[in-house]
Amino acid sequence: xxxxxxxxxxxxxxxxxxxxxxxxxxxxxxxxxxxxxxxxxxxxxxxxxxxxxxxxxxxxxxxxxxxxxxxxxxxxxxxxxxxxxxxxxxxxxxxxxxxxxxxxxxxxxxxxxxxxxxxxxxxxxxxxxxxxxxxxxxxxxxxxxxxxxx
Amino acid sequence: xxxxxxxxxxxxxxxxxxxxxxxxxxxxxxxxxxxxxxxxxxxxxxxxxxxxxxxxxxxxxxxxxxxxxxxxxxxxxxxxxxxxxxxxxxxxxxxxxxxxxxxxxxxxxxxxxxxxxxxxxxxxxxxxxxxxxxxxxxxxxxxxxxxxxxxxxxxxxxxxxxxxxxxxxxxxxxxxxxxxxxxxxxxxxxxxxxxxxxxxxxxxxxxxxxxxxxxxxxxxxxxxxxxxxxxxxxxxxxxxxxxxxxxxxx
Numbered sequence: 001x002x003x004x005x006x007x008x009x010x011x012x013x014x015x016x017x018x019x020x021x022x023x024x025x026x027x028x029x030x031x032x033x034x035x036x037x038x039x040x041x042x043x044x045x046x047x048x049x050x051x052x053x054x055x056x057x058x059x060x061x062x063x064x065x066x067x068x069x070x071x072x073x074x075x076x077x078x079x080x081x082x083x084x085x086x087x088x089x090x091x092x093x094x095x096x097x098x099x100x101x102x103x104x105x106x107x108x109x110x111x112x113x114x115x116x117x118x119x120x121x122x123x124x125x126x127x128x129x130x131x132x133x134x135x136x137x138x139x140x141x142x143x144x145x146x147x148x149x150x
Numbered sequence: 151x152x153x154x155x156x157x158x159x160x161x162x163x164x165x166x167x168x169x170x171x172x173x174x175x176x177x178x179x180x181x182x183x184x185x186x187x188x189x190x191x192x193x194x195x196x197x198x199x200x201x202x203x204x205x206x207x208x209x210x211x212x213x214x215x216x217x218x219x220x221x222x223x224x225x226x227x228x229x230x231x232x233x234x235x236x237x238x239x240x241x242x243x244x245x246x247x248x249x250x251x252x253x254x255x256x257x258x259x260x261x262x263x264x265x266x267x268x269x270x271x272x273x274x275x276x277x278x279x280x281x282x283x284x285x286x287x288x289x290x291x292x293x294x295x296x297x298x299x300x301x302x303x304x305x306x307x308x309x310x311x312x313x314x315x316x317x318x319x320x321x322x323x324x325x326x327x328x329x330x331x332x333x334x335x336x337x338x339x340x341x342x343x344x345x346x347x348x349x350x351x352x353x354x355x356x357x358x359x360x361x362x363x364x365x366x367x368x369x370x371x372x373x374x375x376x377x378x379x380x381x382x383x384x385x386x387x388x389x390x391x392x393x394x395x396x397x398x399x400x
Contacts, residue, residue, distance in 0.1 A: 092196040114228030
Protein backbone atom coordinates (compact mmCIF):
# COMPACT_ATOMS: atom_id res chain seq x y z
CA UNK A 1 0.00 0.00 0.00
CA UNK A 2 1.93 2.97 -1.29
CA UNK A 3 -0.73 5.64 -1.01
CA UNK A 4 -3.59 6.31 1.31
CA UNK A 5 -6.55 6.55 -1.01
CA UNK A 6 -10.15 6.98 -0.14
CA UNK A 7 -12.98 7.23 -2.63
CA UNK A 8 -10.54 8.46 -5.25
CA UNK A 9 -8.92 11.03 -2.98
CA UNK A 10 -5.28 11.06 -2.15
CA UNK A 11 -5.34 11.75 1.54
CA UNK A 12 -1.61 12.05 1.75
CA UNK A 13 -0.57 14.28 -1.11
CA UNK A 14 3.15 13.91 -0.53
CA UNK A 15 3.18 10.24 -1.34
CA UNK A 16 3.93 7.45 1.05
CA UNK A 17 5.43 8.60 4.32
CA UNK A 18 9.06 7.70 4.55
CA UNK A 19 11.56 7.51 7.37
CA UNK A 20 11.93 11.24 6.79
CA UNK A 21 8.52 11.80 8.37
CA UNK A 22 9.48 9.69 11.36
CA UNK A 23 12.59 11.81 11.79
CA UNK A 24 10.37 14.87 11.72
CA UNK A 25 8.19 13.42 14.48
CA UNK A 26 11.21 12.94 16.76
CA UNK A 27 12.59 16.36 15.95
CA UNK A 28 9.26 17.93 16.88
CA UNK A 29 9.19 15.89 20.10
CA UNK A 30 12.55 17.33 21.14
CA UNK A 31 11.49 20.84 20.22
CA UNK A 32 8.29 20.57 22.28
CA UNK A 33 10.17 19.11 25.26
CA UNK A 34 12.88 21.76 25.06
CA UNK A 35 10.33 24.61 24.90
CA UNK A 36 8.48 23.14 27.89
CA UNK A 37 11.73 22.97 29.87
CA UNK A 38 12.53 26.60 29.04
CA UNK A 39 9.00 27.59 30.11
CA UNK A 40 9.44 25.76 33.39
CA UNK A 41 12.82 27.41 33.96
CA UNK A 42 11.25 30.84 33.42
CA UNK A 43 8.37 29.82 35.70
CA UNK A 44 10.84 28.96 38.47
CA UNK A 45 12.63 32.22 37.89
CA UNK A 46 9.35 34.09 38.46
CA UNK A 47 8.68 31.95 41.54
CA UNK A 48 12.08 32.81 43.05
CA UNK A 49 11.64 36.50 42.21
CA UNK A 50 8.26 36.54 43.96
CA UNK A 51 9.93 35.58 47.23
CA UNK A 52 11.40 39.08 47.40
CA UNK A 53 8.55 41.49 48.22
CA UNK A 54 10.19 44.27 46.17
CA UNK A 55 10.48 42.25 42.99
CA UNK A 56 10.77 43.86 39.59
CA UNK A 57 7.21 43.82 38.20
CA UNK A 58 8.28 44.84 34.69
CA UNK A 59 10.67 41.92 34.44
CA UNK A 60 7.95 39.53 35.61
CA UNK A 61 5.58 40.80 32.91
CA UNK A 62 8.36 40.47 30.35
CA UNK A 63 9.06 36.85 31.36
CA UNK A 64 5.36 36.00 31.30
CA UNK A 65 5.16 37.47 27.79
CA UNK A 66 8.02 35.24 26.66
CA UNK A 67 6.29 32.19 28.17
CA UNK A 68 3.09 33.03 26.25
CA UNK A 69 5.03 33.36 22.98
CA UNK A 70 6.78 30.03 23.61
CA UNK A 71 3.40 28.37 24.21
CA UNK A 72 2.14 29.73 20.90
CA UNK A 73 5.20 28.18 19.24
CA UNK A 74 4.32 24.86 20.87
CA UNK A 75 0.77 25.15 19.57
CA UNK A 76 2.12 25.80 16.08
CA UNK A 77 4.32 22.68 16.16
CA UNK A 78 1.53 20.44 17.47
CA UNK A 79 -0.96 21.61 14.84
CA UNK A 80 1.43 21.83 11.93
CA UNK A 81 3.52 18.65 12.44
CA UNK A 82 1.60 16.29 14.74
CA UNK A 83 -1.79 17.07 13.23
CA UNK A 84 -0.27 17.38 9.74
CA UNK A 85 -2.17 20.57 9.03
CA UNK A 86 0.93 21.97 7.36
CA UNK A 87 0.73 19.17 4.77
CA UNK A 88 -2.86 19.87 3.75
CA UNK A 89 -4.18 21.86 0.81
CA UNK A 90 -3.76 25.57 1.40
CA UNK A 91 -7.46 26.37 1.04
CA UNK A 92 -8.26 23.79 3.68
CA UNK A 93 -5.74 25.31 6.07
CA UNK A 94 -7.34 28.71 5.54
CA UNK A 95 -10.83 27.48 6.48
CA UNK A 96 -9.39 26.51 9.87
CA UNK A 97 -6.95 29.34 10.49
CA UNK A 98 -8.96 32.36 9.30
CA UNK A 99 -11.95 31.82 11.65
CA UNK A 100 -9.52 31.39 14.53
CA UNK A 101 -8.31 34.96 13.90
CA UNK A 102 -11.47 36.00 15.76
CA UNK A 103 -9.49 35.17 18.87
CA UNK A 104 -7.31 38.22 18.30
CA UNK A 105 -10.34 40.42 18.77
CA UNK A 106 -11.81 38.27 21.58
CA UNK A 107 -8.65 38.41 23.64
CA UNK A 108 -8.01 42.12 23.20
CA UNK A 109 -11.64 43.13 23.78
CA UNK A 110 -12.32 40.98 26.81
CA UNK A 111 -9.05 41.54 28.64
CA UNK A 112 -9.38 45.26 27.96
CA UNK A 113 -12.87 45.17 29.43
CA UNK A 114 -11.69 43.31 32.52
CA UNK A 115 -8.91 45.82 33.14
CA UNK A 116 -11.26 48.73 32.58
CA UNK A 117 -13.76 47.31 35.06
CA UNK A 118 -11.07 47.02 37.70
CA UNK A 119 -9.87 50.59 37.07
CA UNK A 120 -13.39 52.02 37.17
CA UNK A 121 -14.08 50.29 40.44
CA UNK A 122 -10.83 51.53 41.93
CA UNK A 123 -11.61 55.08 40.76
CA UNK A 124 -15.26 55.32 41.76
CA UNK A 125 -15.72 52.79 44.54
CA UNK A 126 -12.36 52.27 46.14
CA UNK A 127 -14.00 50.94 49.30
CA UNK A 128 -15.85 48.22 47.52
CA UNK A 129 -18.13 46.54 50.03
CA UNK A 130 -17.47 43.06 48.63
CA UNK A 131 -16.05 41.45 51.74
CA UNK A 132 -14.23 38.80 49.80
CA UNK A 133 -11.80 41.31 48.37
CA UNK A 134 -11.02 43.07 51.63
CA UNK A 135 -8.21 42.41 54.01
CA UNK A 136 -9.66 40.12 56.64
CA UNK A 137 -9.38 41.72 60.09
CA UNK A 138 -11.76 39.33 61.81
CA UNK A 139 -8.90 37.26 63.13
CA UNK A 140 -10.56 34.13 61.83
CA UNK A 141 -7.83 33.71 59.25
CA UNK A 142 -5.10 34.97 61.52
CA UNK A 143 -2.95 31.96 60.90
CA UNK A 144 -3.54 32.18 57.17
CA UNK A 145 -3.89 29.18 54.92
CA UNK A 146 -0.65 27.26 54.75
CA UNK A 147 -1.55 25.42 51.56
CA UNK A 148 -0.08 22.14 50.48
CA UNK A 149 -0.46 18.66 51.90
CA UNK A 150 -1.35 18.11 55.53
CA UNK B 151 -20.46 21.44 18.03
CA UNK B 152 -22.74 18.42 18.44
CA UNK B 153 -23.90 18.72 14.86
CA UNK B 154 -20.41 18.37 13.51
CA UNK B 155 -19.81 15.24 15.60
CA UNK B 156 -22.93 13.67 14.13
CA UNK B 157 -21.92 14.62 10.63
CA UNK B 158 -18.47 13.26 11.23
CA UNK B 159 -19.74 9.92 12.52
CA UNK B 160 -22.46 9.33 9.93
CA UNK B 161 -20.20 10.50 7.14
CA UNK B 162 -17.52 7.99 7.99
CA UNK B 163 -20.06 5.17 8.21
CA UNK B 164 -21.67 5.97 4.86
CA UNK B 165 -18.49 6.40 2.97
CA UNK B 166 -16.49 3.56 4.39
CA UNK B 167 -18.21 1.08 2.12
CA UNK B 168 -17.87 3.04 -1.11
CA UNK B 169 -14.22 2.30 -1.57
CA UNK B 170 -13.33 1.64 -5.15
CA UNK B 171 -9.97 2.80 -6.27
CA UNK B 172 -8.15 1.46 -9.27
CA UNK B 173 -4.46 1.71 -9.89
CA UNK B 174 -4.98 4.24 -12.72
CA UNK B 175 -7.25 6.36 -10.59
CA UNK B 176 -4.60 6.32 -7.93
CA UNK B 177 -1.91 7.47 -10.33
CA UNK B 178 -4.17 10.09 -11.83
CA UNK B 179 -4.68 11.50 -8.39
CA UNK B 180 -1.00 11.47 -7.67
CA UNK B 181 -0.52 13.60 -10.77
CA UNK B 182 -3.40 15.84 -9.76
CA UNK B 183 -1.77 16.32 -6.38
CA UNK B 184 1.28 17.68 -8.12
CA UNK B 185 -0.69 20.06 -10.35
CA UNK B 186 -3.12 21.11 -7.60
CA UNK B 187 -5.99 22.35 -9.74
CA UNK B 188 -8.29 21.63 -6.86
CA UNK B 189 -11.32 23.60 -8.00
CA UNK B 190 -11.64 22.29 -11.55
CA UNK B 191 -14.21 19.69 -10.50
CA UNK B 192 -14.20 15.94 -10.30
CA UNK B 193 -12.38 15.70 -7.01
CA UNK B 194 -12.57 16.91 -3.46
CA UNK B 195 -11.01 20.39 -3.48
CA UNK B 196 -9.64 19.90 0.02
CA UNK B 197 -8.18 16.50 -0.87
CA UNK B 198 -9.46 15.17 2.40
CA UNK B 199 -11.81 12.44 3.44
CA UNK B 200 -15.19 13.73 4.65
CA UNK B 201 -15.01 12.46 8.22
CA UNK B 202 -11.53 13.84 8.69
CA UNK B 203 -12.58 17.26 7.41
CA UNK B 204 -15.55 17.26 9.78
CA UNK B 205 -13.23 16.31 12.63
CA UNK B 206 -11.19 19.42 11.82
CA UNK B 207 -14.29 21.59 11.93
CA UNK B 208 -15.44 19.98 15.15
CA UNK B 209 -12.03 20.74 16.66
CA UNK B 210 -12.26 24.33 15.47
CA UNK B 211 -15.63 24.74 17.23
CA UNK B 212 -14.18 23.05 20.30
CA UNK B 213 -11.28 25.49 20.20
CA UNK B 214 -13.83 28.30 20.46
CA UNK B 215 -15.47 26.60 23.44
CA UNK B 216 -12.16 26.29 25.27
CA UNK B 217 -11.16 29.76 24.11
CA UNK B 218 -14.37 31.19 25.58
CA UNK B 219 -13.64 29.50 28.90
CA UNK B 220 -10.04 30.69 29.03
CA UNK B 221 -10.86 34.24 27.92
CA UNK B 222 -13.62 34.57 30.52
CA UNK B 223 -11.10 33.35 33.10
CA UNK B 224 -8.63 35.98 31.89
CA UNK B 225 -11.28 38.70 31.99
CA UNK B 226 -12.30 37.93 35.56
CA UNK B 227 -8.68 37.67 36.61
CA UNK B 228 -7.89 41.05 35.05
CA UNK B 229 -10.90 42.64 36.74
CA UNK B 230 -9.83 41.39 40.18
CA UNK B 231 -7.61 43.58 42.36
CA UNK B 232 -5.55 40.53 43.23
CA UNK B 233 -5.49 36.80 42.48
CA UNK B 234 -4.14 33.65 44.19
CA UNK B 235 -0.54 32.77 43.42
CA UNK B 236 -0.44 29.48 41.44
CA UNK B 237 2.97 28.65 42.94
CA UNK B 238 1.34 28.72 46.36
CA UNK B 239 -1.77 26.73 45.37
CA UNK B 240 -0.04 24.05 43.30
CA UNK B 241 2.99 23.28 45.41
CA UNK B 242 2.52 19.61 46.32
CA UNK B 243 3.74 16.36 44.86
CA UNK B 244 2.58 12.88 45.92
CA UNK B 245 5.00 11.35 48.47
CA UNK B 246 7.36 14.34 48.20
CA UNK B 247 5.31 16.85 50.15
CA UNK B 248 5.03 20.63 49.78
CA UNK B 249 7.06 23.55 48.56
CA UNK B 250 7.47 22.11 45.06
CA UNK B 251 5.68 24.44 42.67
CA UNK B 252 5.38 23.46 38.99
CA UNK B 253 6.79 19.98 39.57
CA UNK B 254 3.62 17.92 39.47
CA UNK B 255 2.14 19.85 36.56
CA UNK B 256 5.38 19.38 34.58
CA UNK B 257 4.97 15.63 35.06
CA UNK B 258 1.40 15.87 33.73
CA UNK B 259 2.56 17.98 30.78
CA UNK B 260 5.29 15.52 29.83
CA UNK B 261 2.90 12.57 30.11
CA UNK B 262 0.57 14.29 27.67
CA UNK B 263 3.40 15.21 25.26
CA UNK B 264 4.66 11.61 25.26
CA UNK B 265 1.18 10.22 24.63
CA UNK B 266 0.85 12.69 21.77
CA UNK B 267 4.09 11.36 20.28
CA UNK B 268 2.98 7.74 20.55
CA UNK B 269 -0.28 8.74 18.86
CA UNK B 270 1.52 10.34 15.94
CA UNK B 271 3.64 7.18 15.68
CA UNK B 272 0.44 5.09 15.56
CA UNK B 273 -0.81 7.26 12.68
CA UNK B 274 2.56 6.81 11.00
CA UNK B 275 2.31 3.01 11.31
CA UNK B 276 -1.21 3.27 9.90
CA UNK B 277 0.14 4.95 6.78
CA UNK B 278 2.34 1.90 6.27
CA UNK B 279 -0.61 -0.41 6.93
CA UNK B 280 1.26 -2.00 9.82
CA UNK B 281 -1.47 -3.36 12.09
CA UNK B 282 0.87 -4.51 14.84
CA UNK B 283 2.59 -1.14 15.05
CA UNK B 284 -0.72 0.71 15.19
CA UNK B 285 -2.00 -1.45 18.05
CA UNK B 286 1.29 -1.17 19.95
CA UNK B 287 1.47 2.63 19.81
CA UNK B 288 -2.26 3.00 20.49
CA UNK B 289 -1.84 0.99 23.70
CA UNK B 290 0.98 3.30 24.78
CA UNK B 291 -1.24 6.30 23.97
CA UNK B 292 -4.07 4.88 26.06
CA UNK B 293 -1.70 4.25 28.97
CA UNK B 294 -0.48 7.85 28.73
CA UNK B 295 -4.06 9.10 28.79
CA UNK B 296 -4.90 6.99 31.83
CA UNK B 297 -1.73 8.18 33.61
CA UNK B 298 -2.72 11.79 32.93
CA UNK B 299 -6.23 11.21 34.27
CA UNK B 300 -4.75 9.57 37.35
CA UNK B 301 -2.58 12.63 37.98
CA UNK B 302 -5.55 14.90 37.56
CA UNK B 303 -7.63 12.78 39.94
CA UNK B 304 -4.86 13.08 42.54
CA UNK B 305 -4.65 16.83 42.14
CA UNK B 306 -8.40 17.33 42.37
CA UNK B 307 -8.61 15.13 45.45
CA UNK B 308 -5.73 16.95 47.07
CA UNK B 309 -7.20 20.42 46.37
CA UNK B 310 -10.59 19.25 47.56
CA UNK B 311 -9.05 18.17 50.86
CA UNK B 312 -7.55 21.65 51.08
CA UNK B 313 -11.08 23.01 50.97
CA UNK B 314 -11.15 24.07 47.33
CA UNK B 315 -14.18 23.22 45.23
CA UNK B 316 -16.76 25.02 43.11
CA UNK B 317 -17.87 27.93 45.28
CA UNK B 318 -15.11 27.66 47.86
CA UNK B 319 -11.51 28.79 47.67
CA UNK B 320 -9.30 28.61 50.76
CA UNK B 321 -6.24 30.14 49.10
CA UNK B 322 -5.42 33.81 49.76
CA UNK B 323 -4.69 36.37 47.08
CA UNK B 324 -1.08 37.11 46.24
CA UNK B 325 -1.33 40.43 48.14
CA UNK B 326 -2.55 38.67 51.29
CA UNK B 327 -6.25 39.57 51.00
CA UNK B 328 -8.99 36.97 51.14
CA UNK B 329 -9.82 35.73 47.65
CA UNK B 330 -13.25 35.15 46.17
CA UNK B 331 -14.18 31.70 44.87
CA UNK B 332 -13.54 32.77 41.25
CA UNK B 333 -10.15 31.09 41.16
CA UNK B 334 -11.47 27.69 42.25
CA UNK B 335 -14.55 27.94 40.02
CA UNK B 336 -12.50 28.56 36.90
CA UNK B 337 -9.86 26.00 37.80
CA UNK B 338 -12.29 23.14 38.35
CA UNK B 339 -14.51 24.07 35.41
CA UNK B 340 -11.72 24.37 32.85
CA UNK B 341 -9.51 21.48 33.99
CA UNK B 342 -12.68 19.44 34.42
CA UNK B 343 -13.81 20.18 30.88
CA UNK B 344 -10.33 19.31 29.62
CA UNK B 345 -10.21 16.14 31.74
CA UNK B 346 -13.55 15.11 30.31
CA UNK B 347 -12.05 15.49 26.83
CA UNK B 348 -9.10 13.31 27.86
CA UNK B 349 -11.50 10.75 29.29
CA UNK B 350 -13.63 10.55 26.14
CA UNK B 351 -10.41 10.43 24.10
CA UNK B 352 -9.22 7.41 26.10
CA UNK B 353 -12.57 5.67 25.59
CA UNK B 354 -12.55 6.29 21.83
CA UNK B 355 -8.87 5.27 21.68
CA UNK B 356 -9.74 1.94 23.33
CA UNK B 357 -12.57 1.38 20.85
CA UNK B 358 -10.45 2.08 17.77
CA UNK B 359 -7.56 0.02 19.15
CA UNK B 360 -9.87 -2.97 19.50
CA UNK B 361 -11.12 -2.32 15.96
CA UNK B 362 -7.55 -2.14 14.66
CA UNK B 363 -6.57 -5.27 16.54
CA UNK B 364 -9.55 -7.17 15.08
CA UNK B 365 -8.48 -6.13 11.59
CA UNK B 366 -11.43 -3.84 10.78
CA UNK B 367 -9.17 -1.15 9.29
CA UNK B 368 -7.04 -3.74 7.50
CA UNK B 369 -10.17 -4.91 5.68
CA UNK B 370 -11.10 -1.31 4.87
CA UNK B 371 -7.66 -0.87 3.38
CA UNK B 372 -6.81 2.28 5.33
CA UNK B 373 -6.29 3.53 8.86
CA UNK B 374 -8.09 6.86 8.47
CA UNK B 375 -9.99 6.27 11.71
CA UNK B 376 -6.68 6.34 13.58
CA UNK B 377 -5.87 9.64 11.88
CA UNK B 378 -9.19 11.11 12.95
CA UNK B 379 -8.95 10.09 16.59
CA UNK B 380 -5.31 11.18 16.40
CA UNK B 381 -6.43 14.70 15.48
CA UNK B 382 -8.73 14.73 18.49
CA UNK B 383 -5.99 13.48 20.79
CA UNK B 384 -3.49 16.11 19.61
CA UNK B 385 -6.14 18.75 20.13
CA UNK B 386 -6.49 17.66 23.74
CA UNK B 387 -2.72 18.06 24.12
CA UNK B 388 -2.97 21.47 22.45
CA UNK B 389 -5.61 22.64 24.91
CA UNK B 390 -3.44 21.45 27.79
CA UNK B 391 -0.63 23.70 26.53
CA UNK B 392 -2.90 26.66 27.23
CA UNK B 393 -4.39 25.35 30.47
CA UNK B 394 -0.84 24.77 31.72
CA UNK B 395 0.13 28.25 30.56
CA UNK B 396 -2.73 30.23 32.07
CA UNK B 397 -3.35 28.33 35.31
CA UNK B 398 0.12 27.27 36.34
CA UNK B 399 2.74 29.40 34.62
CA UNK B 400 1.51 32.99 34.36
